[in-house]
Amino acid sequence: MDSKKFYQKLDRVLGIPTLPVVAFKVNKMLQDYDISINELTKTIEKDQAIVSKILRLVNSAFYGFQSKIETVSHAVIVLGFNTVRNAVLSVSVIKAFSGKDSFEGFDIKDFWRHSVGVATVGRHLAGQTRLDNPDDCFIAGLLHDIGKVILSEYFKESFGQVWASVRDDGLSFYEAEKNLLPLNHAQIGGHLAAKWQLPLSLVDTIRYHHAVREGVSNLNQLMIVHVADIIVNTHNVDSGTACDFSNIYPKAAKIMRPQLETVSDWFPPVATEIESACELLLKPELSY
Ligand SMILES: [Fe+2]
Ligand SMILES: [Fe+2]
Incomplete structure (x- = not known):
């Protein structure tokens, strides 16, 4: 198989949606500078499974916050858009693969x-x-x-x-x-x-x-x-x-x-x- 054929096959198999919709949307939204905390929170909250994993993650020693973060919007305020995007991506990709x-x-x-x-x-x-x-x-x-x-x-x-x-x-x-x-x-x-x-x-x-x-x-x-x-x-x-x-x-x-x-x-x-x-x-x- 030469590299062209390899890429063709790759494009075929990658047509299968492997990244959860929410992670994909969150990533897209964060490329837009005008996005509000409210919009981002609403998108993440569409996938409750992601919400619970994100909350476990942000409340762990991993991020080292003293007070408990109870909601996604609180997580976004405390951690920032970029960190929340990365957290959503981390849990989604590990799950997908x-x-x-x-x-x-x-x-x-x-x-x-x-x-x-x-x-x-x-x-x-x-x-x-x-x-x-x-x-x-x-x-x-x-x-x-x-x-x-x-x-x-x-x-x-x-x-x-x-x-x-x-x-x-x-x-x-x-x-x-x-x-x-x-x-x-x-x-x-x-x-x-x-x-x-x-x-x-x-x-x-x-x-x-x-x-x-x-x-x-x-x-x-x-x-x-x-x-x-x-x-x-x-x-x-x-x-x-x-x-x-x-x-x-x-x-x-x-x-x-x-x-x-x-x-x-x-x-x-x-x-x-x-x-x-x-x-x-x-x-x-x-x-x-
Ligand atoms: Fe490596
Ligand atoms: Fe490597």
């Missing part, structure tokens, strides 16, 4: 654990470096590998070849894809995000997280997610081994040198945050 029909051997729970890890480390890096909004980096980290789920669900044969090469040749998923497929999971994920009309910064971050380039809509966000991904993939707190950061885009390594040099100090507390974020976002009883 719970991987009921994915490739055997590909553990969707491990996939989301990795994604929540990159999201949490990305949020931490953004807070430390002030290079981008931490909350935007969280959602970008959460979605960065979404193309892998598309591959595992709709391109099983291709996914199987890549999976076998990872296992047999000791390659990374991305390297194996480069050898075997006309498109990689980053391009597929970027294509999906563009179809969903997500913000351009998110589309670019997903699309280029393995191949950072200048001229994207938010280079800082892209570099943060790129670095967070490598940290999560290489940092093994228990083994005490040094991390291999040789694959980091040089400009990102330079800007984030203080964070990279101290990673073994700050990673353990962030790992605890990853655990609680997983508890919160991935527990089946909290899914709607």
